[in-house]
Amino acid sequence: MASLLLYRAAALITLGVIAGGIHAVVREKPVSLELMAPAPLPKPKGAEAGPVGAEPVEKPATGSTTSGTGQVAPVTPVTPVTPPPVPPVDAAAADPLNVTLALAKELHEQGYVFLDARPLNEYEQGHIAGAFWLNTETFATPGGGEVLGLLDREMPIVVYCQGGMCDASKNLVRMLQQAGYMGGRIFHDGYPAWEKAGYPTAAGKPPIGGG
Amino acid sequence: MAKPMRPMGWLVLPCRVVLGGLFVLAGVMKMQDLQAFAEAIDAFKIIPERAEFLIPFAAFAMPWIEVFAGAFLVLGLWSRASALVISAMLVAFIAMIASVLIRIEMGQPLSVTCTCFGKLEWPCPPKLGMCQIWRDVVMLVMGAVVLKWAPGPLAIDRESTK
Numbered sequence: 001m002a003s004l005l006l007y008r009a010a011a012l013i014t015l016g017v018i019a020g021g022i023h024a025v026v027r028e029k030p031v032s033l034e035l036m037a038p039a040p041l042p043k044p045k046g047a048e049a050g051p052v053g054a055e056p057v058e059k060p061a062t063g064s065t066t067s068g069t070g071q072v073a074p075v076t077p078v079t080p081v082t083p084p085p086v087p088p089v090d091a092a093a094a095d096p097l098n099v100t101l102a103l104a105k106e107l108h109e110q111g112y113v114f115l116d117a118r119p120l121n122e123y124e125q126g127h128i129a130g131a132f133w134l135n136t137e138t139f140a141t142p143g144g145g146e147v148l149g150l151l152d153r154e155m156p157i158v159v160y161c162q163g164g165m166c167d168a169s170k171n172l173v174r175m176l177q178q179a180g181y182m183g184g185r186i187f188h189d190g191y192p193a194w195e196k197a198g199y200p201t202a203a204g205k206p207p208i209g210g211g
Numbered sequence: 212m213a214k215p216m217r218p219m220g221w222l223v224l225p226c227r228v229v230l231g232g233l234f235v236l237a238g239v240m241k242m243q244d245l246q247a248f249a250e251a252i253d254a255f256k257i258i259p260e261r262a263e264f265l266i267p268f269a270a271f272a273m274p275w276i277e278v279f280a281g282a283f284l285v286l287g288l289w290s291r292a293s294a295l296v297i298s299a300m301l302v303a304f305i306a307m308i309a310s311v312l313i314r315i316e317m318g319q320p321l322s323v324t325c326t327c328f329g330k331l332e333w334p335c336p337p338k339l340g341m342c343q344i345w346r347d348v349v350m351l352v353m354g355a356v357v358l359k360w361a362p363g364p365l366a367i368d369r370e371s372t373k
Binding site: 016031032135161 | 242254267268270278279289291296322
């Protein structure tokens with residue numbers, strides 16, 4: 001009797017799994033947890049020749065140069081130039097969706113929009129200076145609309161939350177993408193890393209979108 | 212000849228209809244937005260990252276299991292088996308919600324919406340809390356009643372034994 005009960009229960013589950021499988025096959029739009037990669041970061045003004053943070057590097061002179069007359073002119077040996085540190089944007093090219101602390105700092109200095117996806121009380125206690133407050137719960141509210149109204153659909157938007165296992169920024173970037181804002185990037189280490197690094201912070205109510 | 216009705220048999224019918232109906236509703240509502248449901252499963256952080264590929268499968272299968280188990284329960288077909296499946300799901304839901312609440316209490320920054328009834332979120336608010344646990348406990352009691360005294364009146368199981 002008990003085994004018949006278990007067989008029937010297993011049959012019901014199997015029925016549901018088969019129906020779900022058929023549904024997955026016939027459904028046109030797949031269900032996916034992957035986020036779309038955002039467009040590449042625009043090069044900052046004055047650095048068209050290289051990525052963000054890269055200074056023009058002169059090649060070290062070696063040996064001698066030849067003048068137009070064909071005479072060989074002696075040159076003073078030049079100390080080889082130390083290669084510049086790997087610019088943060090190179091890291092961004094490898095993983096365009098995620099922003100490191102260094103790149104977040106750089107984008108902050110360049111004036112890109114930062115969105116704080118944490119609850120309001122945490123935003124009010126402290127947030128990245130200049131960041132707006134928007135999360136998945138306020139996204140579709142009038143306050144969320146005010147913040148969205150400020151955003152450019154193509155420009156980089158850095159979204160952060162509490163770091164670690166916090167999913168709020170990932171979920172917000174997904175909602176931004178669904179709404180056509182394709183520049184959303186996740187600053188995975190979030191506010192704790194920013195604060196620990198001693199970068200600019202602020203506290204208080206959000207300037208807009210605070211309800 | 213039909214088996215005589217057990218003394219508590221008449222309690223089974225409302226439990227079957229309400230519990231089964233709620234599961235059909237929950238399954239159908241989840242199917243309205245499977246993407247949101249998959250994201251909700253992901254947000255629970257129950258499934259390890261290396262097994263994340265299972266989440267879309269779960270998102271497709273679970274609503275259908277709910278619909279089938281709920282419909283069978285309302286009809287009184289395989290009543291006990293349906294009640295067993297639904298009760299097992301409810302126990303799993305309660306454990307998952309409790310684990311999220313405990314992890315939030317321990318300081319993990321989890322932000323989980325239930326999506327139990329899709330966008331309907333009835334009768335609890337979307338954000339996970341004790342309300343969802345109590346709601347599931349009430350439904351679990353109904354499942355236990357059906358398991359104990361099934362099939363009750365107006366059930367296909369009952370007609371088939373005549």
